[in-house]
Amino acid sequence: MSIDLTNRVAIVTGAGGGLGRSHALALARYGARVVVNDMSAQGAEAVAAEITAAGGQAVACVCSVTDRPAVQAMVDDAVERWGSIDILVNNAGILRDRTFAKMDLDDFALVVDVHLMGSVNVTKAAWPHMRQQGYGRVIFTTSSSGLYGNFGQSNYGAAKMALVGLMQTLALEGEKSGIRVNCLAPSAATQMTDGLYSEEALRGLSTDLVSPGVVALADEDSPTRVVLLAGAGGFEQAHVTMTQGIHVGASPDAALQVQANWARIADRTGEQVPASGAAQYQHEVEAAAAATRSRSAA
Helix, strand or coil, X not given: CCCCCCCCEEEECCCCCHHHHHHHHHHHHCCCEEEEEECCHHHHHHHHHHHHHCCCCEEEEECCCCCHHHHHHHHHHHHHHHCCCCEEEECCXXXXXXXXXXXXXXXXXXXXXXXXXXXXXXXXXXXXXXHHHCCEEEEEECCHHHHHCCCCEHHHHHHHHHHHXXXXXXXXXXXXXXXXXXXXXXXXXXXXXXXXXXXXXXXXXXXHHCHHHHHHHHCCCCCCCCEEEEECXXXXXXXXXXCCCCCCCCCCCHHHHHHHCHHHHHCCCCCECCCCCHHHHHHHHHHHHHHHHHXXXX
């Protein structure tokens, strides 16, 4: 097997440094033409120049992902310049960490706006082009803070888990148009992690060790609806699952039965990864029908 991104056009947001820079350089090494987006003109231009110096093709685009007209112009320019938009890596983000009790709601909203709505803005601008050409690879950057929680990051965690929900639905909607949508949950030492972890803890967490996951998700043969975890050279996959649970019906003591059966409800034996949200309803309807048949047989 091989990966060849020659002539594929990629946009990487927040690519003026850190993970975004590593992603942009990695995609370029595999032949992609890269739009290097960042709020920092110096950072974006430096990364674009680095790609060009290595024999690749890149252009810097300075704008915030929260600026919808600027985002639309960025996508339109990429299509006009190179003829398509094939790969979108939604990487841009910020932190405003505080416990929920002490957090200013403006900081909560800002983090959600950048991570969630910023990703929505760029994806919405690229989506029609991907649908028209019958091809696209969209990567959202989620986080273990969203998947599993992290003290002091309620805003960040909420935004990052929201991106998983967005990915789940867009993967279904994009399938018929050849668009595959996935999430990446990186562990890396970046400007965003400064002061959060010890130098010893961050040793070995190079951003360059995460980017191979982006390249694989950007490939023609990538999967879809995957949450890929990556860090320190390791790669894992996260799943949102549903247990078999219990059926209590319309019993007057239903709440008490739930309370008494937490262990059975949580039992992961036979759990499934639902193909869509409809799987929950289907499972519950079938469980109710099975219970009715059992009572009738008795």
